[in-house]
Amino acid sequence: MSTHAKRERLILADLLEANGPDAPTLCPGWTTRDLAAHVVVRERRQDAAAGLLIKQLASRLDRVQGEFAAKPYEELVQLIRTGPPKYSPFQLKQVDEAANTVEFFVHAEDVRRAQPDWTPRELDPVFADALWARLERTARMTGRKAPVGLVLRRPDGQTAVAHRGTPVVTVTGEPGELLLFAFGRQDQARVEAEGDKDAVDRLYRAKLGI
Numbered sequence: 378m379s380t381h382a383k384r385e386r387l388i389l390a391d392l393l394e395a396n397g398p399d400a401p402t403l404c405p406g407w408t409t410r411d412l413a414a415h416v417v418v419r420e421r422r423q424d425a426a427a428g429l430l431i432k433q434l435a436s437r438l439d440r441v442q443g444e445f446a447a448k449p450y451e452e453l454v455q456l457i458r459t460g461p462p463k464y465s466p467f468q469l470k471q472v473d474e475a476a477n478t479v480e481f482f483v484h485a486e487d488v489r490r491a492q493p494d495w496t497p498r499e500l501d502p503v504f505a506d507a508l509w510a511r512l513e514r515t516a517r518m519t520g521r522k523a524p525v526g527l528v529l530r531r532p533d534g535q536t537a538v539a540h541r542g543t544p545v546v547t548v549t550g551e552p553g554e555l556l557l558f559a560f561g562r563q564d565q566a567r568v569e570a571e572g573d574k575d576a577v578d579r580l581y582r583a584k585l586g587i
Contacts, residue, residue, distance in 0.1 A: 381507055382473045383460075385481035389416070390458040392488040398450035403487040403562055412484060413453040414446035419480075420461040479511050482553070483560050490565045497567065500553050509552035512559060513537045519559040519586050525576040529555045546572035546580050561586035 398410040407415070418441055445453065461467040467476065489495045500508070509531065512519075520527045520539025527539040528547045536547075539559060548558055550568030558566035563581045570577045 380470060380474055380478075381504055382477040382481060385478060385485060386460065387458065389481045389485040389488070390454055392485055393457065394451075394454050396488060396492065400488070401491040402484075403491050403565060409488060410446055410450055410453070411442075412487060413450065413457060414442050414448075416480075416484065417445050417453055417456045418442050420465060420467055421456070478507065479515075479556065479560075482508065483557060483562070486553075486557055486562070486565075490562075498553075500551070505552045508556050509535070512552060512556050515587070516559060519561075522584055524579045524583050525572070527580065529559060531555070544573045544576045546570055546576050548580075559585055 393409050393413050396409050398408065398413075400409045402409060402412050404412055404415075466472050486498075489498070512529065516529060516537040516539040523540035523542070525540070526542040526545035528545060529537045529539055530547055530549045531552060532549065548555065548568050548570050550558065550566065554566045554568050558568050561584060563583075563585065570580065572580075
């Protein structure tokens with residue numbers, strides 16, 4: 378049975394393939410080649426990927442990621458498409474779903490929305506609910522650097538508090554858009570922000586995300 382993570386993996390691979398190695402992304406300073414290398418290293422070189430969380434290992438991560446970026450682009454895309462090696466914890470369905478559903482969705486949008494002719498992607502309700510469930514669990518982490526109070530709200534009224542504080546800004550949108558906002562893609566997320574204008578401006582300039 379296909380999972381959300383597996384589907385998002387293939388969508389990301391297709392977008393990377395279609396746009397080629399030198400296309401821009403929403404990740405500052407990264408082309409599609411750099412983004413592809415990041416995804417492959419994260420799945421296949423956990424020894425280096427630890428640098429994503431541990432500052433002392435960041436230089437090792439940069440070196441290994443650079444080595445992968447130097448590989449043929451088609452090889453990188455194929456490694457993403459075929460998935461992690463057998464020994465990887467990402468082979469476990471539960472781990473794959475928990476760790477990769479949001480990762481691949483966000484990075485697919487990083488590729489899609491950096492192109493001049495991008496169009497919104499309509500998410501099916503089941504997947505939208507899955508993204509919302511993950512956002513609810515990670516909201517406090519993604520919003521920890523918010524300079525103001527931050528409430529994320531779906532159009533149906535469901536809310537998640539990402540950061541407690543005053544003044545409060547309420548950001549309303551569909552789950553996928555709220556997820557992108559919370560993961561630092563404020564300018565590209567199709568949402569509406571309500572609150573004091575200065576607070577809204579500060580929130581849009583903040584470095585949100587994990």
